[in-house]
Amino acid sequence: MGQTERDAFIIGSDDLILVTGAAGFIGSRLVSCLLDLGFLNLRCFVRPSSEVTRVEALAGRRREGARIEVVEGNLLSREDCNAATKGVAVVYHLAAGRGEKSYPDAFLNSVVTTRNLLEASLRDQCLRKFVNLSSFAVYTNTKKPRWRVLDESCPVEKHPELRGDAYSFAKVKQDEIVAEYARKFGIPCVTLRPGHVYGPGNEPITGRVGIGTFGLFLHLGGSNAIPFTYVDNCAEAIALAGLTKGTDGEVFNVVDDDPPSSRNFLRLYKQQVRRFTSIYVPHFLSYTVCYLWEQYSRWSNGQLPPAFNRLRWHANWKKTRYSNEKLKTRVGWMPKVSMAEGFNRYFEACRKGVRDA
């Protein structure tokens, strides 16, 4: 990275950067990306259970003069948050409760942790940017025509508690608390909302394509574009959004160029990874099932929780197009790994996973 480009950044290469969730799928790539951008002082916050080997590997290949501090802790502990944020100029907050099915657990591990980190960040008064990693899962897609463009101006789910998705609920609430702290305390924040982040390390097929819950793969995406973003591209977008001047208070969607349709992706997956039977469920049918499921859940007082409902259908399976224009124009991001190359790497990892299983 040249001097001119670095001048466009809000911090110098020696300023301290904190990455939470640094041992995670995106976090480890973000650390690598920040090193590549020439930043020399990184603090990686990881949970004690994390596989810190990813971060340690990065520490091993760090260039001369770079300092990578690995801090183990729990963001539910205010003491740990205070220690993590001490002297930090930029916080990249990637740690979140993923895969939680329970609303309180997801909320605790996404919202309470974020609040603790925000409060700790206020103590030193040296914070220049708080980067909040959100998700496409926060957007509602109702009351809009099919094939419309989903961009940063689209509304967020008003009743995420009705989506039947604890992760989505927690992410909406996380965004709300970040916005609240930005407003109340003037914390300079930027929020990134990636689509489906794929790559080696996250092999399962996204639910936007279909689900295998019932023992048979139900293909729900059809001709929908799937908002893929390769993990390295996503990490770079996050890094740049946090460093670039003039992004305070902004939201950026992260999606690579020319995302494939669900049908094309599934065909490639079957060709490249493994064969399996899938059944295409037309959109009108999946919508009807979601509607009926919702009604049954209400009628039976929750005997079957409304895991499949129309809000979820709109968010995941309605025909939609995506835009990354804002990220390109405001931050200067370009996806370096093409979709074809990204899929090659992803399918290779999937094949390895199948062989090792």
Place this chain on the structure above:
Amino acid sequence: MLKVAIVGCGKIADDHAAQIQRIEGCEIVGVCDREPLMAQQFYERFPVKQHFSDLRDLLCDAKPAVVHITTPPDSHFDIARLCLDWGCHVYVEKPFTLCEDDARTLIALAAEKGLKITAGHDDQFRHAARRMRALVQGGFLGGGPVHMESYYCYEFGQTAYVRAILADKRHWVRRLPGKLLQNIISHGIARIAEFLSGDSLEVVAYGFTSPALKRMGESEIIDELRVIICEQERTTAYFTFSSQMRPALHQFRIYGEKNGLILDQDQETLIKLRGKRYVSYAEKFIPPVSFARQYLGNLATNGRSFLARDFHMKSGMKCLIESFYRSILEGDPDPIPHSQILLTARIMDAIFVQLDARQQQPVESRVQAPV
């Protein structure tokens, strides 16, 4: 309208709220969590009138008649005592308290104040468990139980809960006297306690950390437990907790002098075991047919309950809460006799004392000479 409050807004509180909503004649007037955000998120998702981060504010402003305590176990005693002091009936999630002495104190306080108190042993109120109780009370076993076997297993690796415990050396579960076991086994122990009188009880416990957990660097948490319980050399019971055996059973077997019963909580089935044997080859052919018929009967019963919208995953909790509320409003007997709550606590105390003593020993001295 019965005014209900919930203290502690974690995962299990969701189940309480969902079941309370299904019961007519009650309303949730307030929820409380020390973490205001947790109380708020709960308030936003359920029809609750107010949310608080201070228990005294909840008791003072919302004025509940009943308080459900769904906080971590080490806070149960203090919260329950305060609620009883404020004149509230109390439903305490399992484990009731950290020791028998605390349980005895709470029950005595409730009695002194003329209030109701119960423990969240809701598994004993599921459909099949209720059928089993009716059969035992109807004399199906042919007298009191001779022997019982209670399996209460747990699958690691799939739950965020366990990942969090293993990862965090400061996790609240590690602060409990019985650690992970204290938070989980009371359901399985309470099943045994239901059929014991509590006289001259002997408890022998053997526990260890499984090789799987040791490979993950864990040495504190005991996840394999075997217990033998003997009452007056008359009734015996085995209790098994395992994180490794498959299938991960939640099963209870009870044998009398005439017949036996097998309750499978996961499948919600109850199977009768006939005490008498058929003659000759008939024993090889008739029982399998009888078992097939019984399993089909269980299938039909479960199907009917499902169609009748009465087969929720937490149906036992609803039944227990309803029974508890009836005991408050109509003077019905306590859904769980206090003697059972105390006996469960006593057995658990005995288990943890033995496990603790064993953990204090140096590893070499634990190895016994081959017999």
